[in-house]
Amino acid sequence: MPMSNLIKQAKTWLQQLQPCQLCGSDYQHIHSVCEDCWSQLPWAKTTVQRQEMQVHIACDYTYPMDRMIQLFKYEQKLHLQNVLAGTLLSLRLPKVSAIVPMPISTERLVERGYNQSLVLAKHVAKHLNVPIWQPITRRSQHSQKGLSRLERMDDIEAQFEISTQSKLCYRRVLIIDDVVTTGSSIHALKLKLEALGCREIYAACIAGAKI
Structure with missing residues (x-):
């Protein structure tokens, strides 16, 4: 051997x-x-429709999954990445050419020390044997308190921008994020990926929160 x-x-x-x-x-x-x-674990293993897009979710955003995600995301409990990424790997993920982690702003990156979606995406990319692709950046994220639903959507869409003019483009991609609620961030990222030439865009999250 x-x-x-x-x-x-x-x-x-x-x-x-x-x-x-x-x-x-x-x-x-x-x-x-x-x-x-x-x-x-509060398994769901289903798809939910958010912003006219089907999002694969592994679990419901209830205890203990909600607490685990909070610890991983805000309290640097990186040892939880194995079980959290494992829930994503339990899904029947679509065949894609690249994984796109949900980007976070520079301010959030400095505050947390890492992009939690990128950490998870690396597990999925290794499992599917495809590359990580990060052609979109995110501007400063701020409170949306007091904004109407349409204002919130416009604000989120304005946060994302294409960061490269590279000719490289993957046609089939999978967005990875930790939690989906309204789906506004995933939708905004999807629009930018479509502008780059992506034709089939999927999304998968550890958990789905009720709206």
Whole structure:
């Protein structure tokens, strides 16, 4: 057996001796959690329609998924990326040529230290054996308090801009984000990707929140 396979098997064996990252009372079985914790996640595994677009979601945005996402997103609990990305990998994802993580503004990047959607997207891209593609940037994100629904949509669309004039363009892409609520950000990103020449644009999120 090749040495690389032996090393991979050893890593898997050692991981299975580690305690579950959620309950801590059983051993890790899948994506760093035990079988019970994995099965008890608020699974949805469905699509929801947001802004005239079908978005694949793995779970409902309820406990403990909502708390896990908050810890991962705002409190630098990066060890949760395995189970969160694992929920995305449990979906029947469409065949695409590239993964597009939801961009965040420079201010948010400095504040958090990383783009949580990019961290998740890397897992999905590795699983699907496709590249990460980031042709869109995001301007300053600010509070939308006091804005009407149309004003909010216009404001979000104005946040995204094409950052490259590269001739490289992927026709079939998958947007990755952590949570979808109204779908306004995904819709705004989709419009920019269409402007670049993308023809088939899909989206997948860990969880879907009720609106």
